[in-house]
Amino acid sequence: METKAITEILNNNDIKPSYARIQIYKYLEMYKSHPTVDEIYLHLIDEIPTLSKTTVYNTLNLFSERELVLVLNLDNLEKRYELVEQNHIHFICESCKKIYDIPYEDNNLLPKGFENFQIEEKHIFLKGQCPKCSKLN
């Protein structure tokens, strides 16, 4: 995605499109790799030598407040971040640790008697063996 398009998205969400913010958004958009703060920081530090890890935290928290970004607590070691896009669920392979995005068909998760729970966020993640790793075992 071009800088111009990202600038527009940020502006639309009342976020001043600073260079750091654009680059962080661009990273999320390019790699779609559910990165940690550290991964983003290490990737951008070459391009932005003055970058501070605090800025990465601040930016991701801001993006999350504005609902541009979803925070994933998959392993409870480090938070992971992804752009809010179409609904999907996450599958973590316990062998190779790879995180897969799996399309999600929007089933109705609430059974009878629970209809007046108002859902604002759905998090579904599965742990197991991915096809590659289950072949090996």
Added chain:
Amino acid sequence: METKAITEILNNNDIKPSYARIQIYKYLEMYKSHPTVDEIYLHLIDEIPTLSKTTVYNTLNLFSERELVLVLNLDNLEKRYELVEQNHIHFICESCKKIYDIPYEDNNLLPKGFENFQIEEKHIFLKGQCPKCSKLN
């Protein structure tokens, strides 16, 4: 649940039924409140004045390895623990922070083309407004 029954469960899972372990199991069984390590520790310290928080960590990790206990990473502040029982999903109210257990009808989560992902654990949690809190707003 009686001490005797818990002793048996632990024995069946090759866990020596020490007093601390039994009490921690009993707490999980009685309250079903998705407690944190701290909550368990603070509740048991009256009964077991020598209890160490490390013991609570060790015990819960052991229970988790033996698949007696499920670790929940709901908010990524503190881990929460619950006994492995029948399938259910979690709903966290963003207003009152209460965690609800909601029965879960075992839909098939994997769409076509993803059948060879082997699921070992399912985690589904929803965030939103519980019935009480959505009435108030």
Added chain:
DNA sequence: ATCAAAAGTGTTATGATTACAAATCTAATT
């Protein structure tokens, strides 16, 4: 009663995240 293995304890270390204050940048106004 002895003794090795298991369990528990308490202190210290680790590592992700936040708080905070200072520095820098931005953009509007003169």
Added chain:
DNA sequence: AATTAGATTTGTAATCATAACACTTTTGAT
């Protein structure tokens, strides 16, 4: 072009959950 207030970024220090580790206590078999 200079000024300046406000936003952004930075770097350090603090926080807090969890793990590592070494020591002590308990257990259970001989």
